Amino acid sequence: MLTQFRFDLHATDGAARLGIVHTAHGPMDTPAFMPVGTAGTVKAMLPDSVAATGAQTILGNTYHLMLRPGAERIGRLGGLHEFMQWQGPILTDSGGFQVMSLAKLRKMTEEGVAFQSHIDGSKHLLTPERSMQIQHLLDADITMAFDECTPFPATPEQAAQSMRLSMRWAKRSKDAFVERPGYGLFGIVQGGIHHDLRQESAEALQGIGFDGYAVGGLAVGEGQELMFSTLDFTTPLLPTDRPRYLMGVGKPSDIVGAVLRGIDMFDCVMPTRSGRTAQGFTRRGTVNLRNARHQDDPRPLDEHCACPACRQYSRAYLHHLIRSEEILGPMLLTWHNIQFYQDVMKGLRQAIGEGRVQDFARDFLATEALGDIEPI
Structure with a gap:
């Protein structure tokens, strides 16, 4: 019988939660930290070594893998699990953050983001539909909706415009996502440090309906105090029966504090880069x-x-x-x-x-x- 993607909540202690995310490639006990394997490898580590630490899930990067070696090539070779010889679950980000931070030239429109590769200058268009297609080719157990990571600082008007574009892209991501047993799609709450925008975003995503909910746009320079106050407000807005993922975090003290505020999943380049x-x-x-x-x-x-x-x-x-x-x-x-x-x-x-x-x-x-x- 095929595994259905689901989240089982086993215990709570205050806002902190103990659970398991079930995926096509196995379970992930939560709270969980997912090492980052940007280009199909956790740098300086063999897959078996990563697993030996107790890590169950790793990240792949849509932007980097679409440019090199190419999503279609990885798909032909059996998907990212087979390609890099990682047997556990894989979460892939949508590529939006890297387009904004790495691409040489980029132009964002309602359709998506046109950009030039930071590697060779080749031209690409990344849309919600293309992001879903790439993540499908990679065979990601957890696919992230395509979004714009709102920069910090941003005015309320800038944060609102960015968040609402991400919500429209989230709907297109959901429409393009191919439903399969054991595979899930996460929406990403945006809105900067503005509580009203975070609430609007959380409500919009739940109206669309996702298998899990991420909090994006934090750990981008706002500092721990503002991050925690944003989580204090945002996390209770998210469904209790779905996993909650704080993207790109972080230092150990950040993670401990976020777990106390009800977050289940984390990733960060900090341990490997350090x-x-x-x-x-x-x-x-x-x-x-x-x-x-x-x-x-x-x-x-x-x-x-x-x-x-x-x-x-x-x-x-x-x-x-x-x-x-x-x-x-x-x-x-x-x-x-x-x-x-x-x-x-x-x-x-x-x-x-x-x-x-x-x-x-x-x-x-x-x-x-x-x-x-x-x-x-």
Whole structure:
């Protein structure tokens, strides 16, 4: 029997939720952090290594994959799961954000966005219909509606115009989406930091009807306080029987705070990008392995972590790899960072199930604020 796409809510603790998203390629326990695999790979990681951290779902990027190697080519080769040898669920973004941020030249109209590739200058038109077609060819378990990510800052008038265009594109995305067992389409709530626009957007999306609801247009420079206040208002507007996804977030403290506000799913390039730039996340904050303070330190990066970087190697060795520009350094730190994020999510899930998520959050933030351990 084919799996139906659905969200099962198993427990709540305050606004925090414990659940499972069921997809064609397996389940995703929530709250969940999804590593970003922009171009069909989580950078510096083998798919089996990503899975070993506990990650169940990864992201693919519509914009990058449509330009190289091409969605039709990936489709002919069996879809993104087969192409990159990832057996779990895949979520793909719609491509709208990258068009706005990366394309050399772009022109947005009601139809969509005409742009030139940042790779070779070739001309393309990305519309809601084409975005749905690309994500279908990629075989994404979770497809995102095509939208414009409202920039920050934006005036109320600019935010309203952007949000309403995204809502019209959301309807076209829903109309073009091919319904299949185990596959879902998410709408994206926009409206900047303006509560009335967020409410209008949430109501419009629920009028269209989606399998899940994302909150977009945050973590774009507004700061944590404004992000949290926007979530405090927006998240209760979303259906309780559908997964809620905060796009592009974020730092561990952002994720913990958003879980307390009822968010179920997260993604961010931060753990992988930081791993490639000598930054390691630990329970006592971020550590820069480039610093000389680590060069004689025989201790692991994080004594509580079971990843290979912490289980087998010292801070001194990781420092040596980074300073020597050896590729193993970014590989080990990337693995560690993804493991750290997955461990945080596992801790949150366990705490919600046991009714102690507020205590978990308080202890997590207090430990992070202590700062790194002193070198011996």
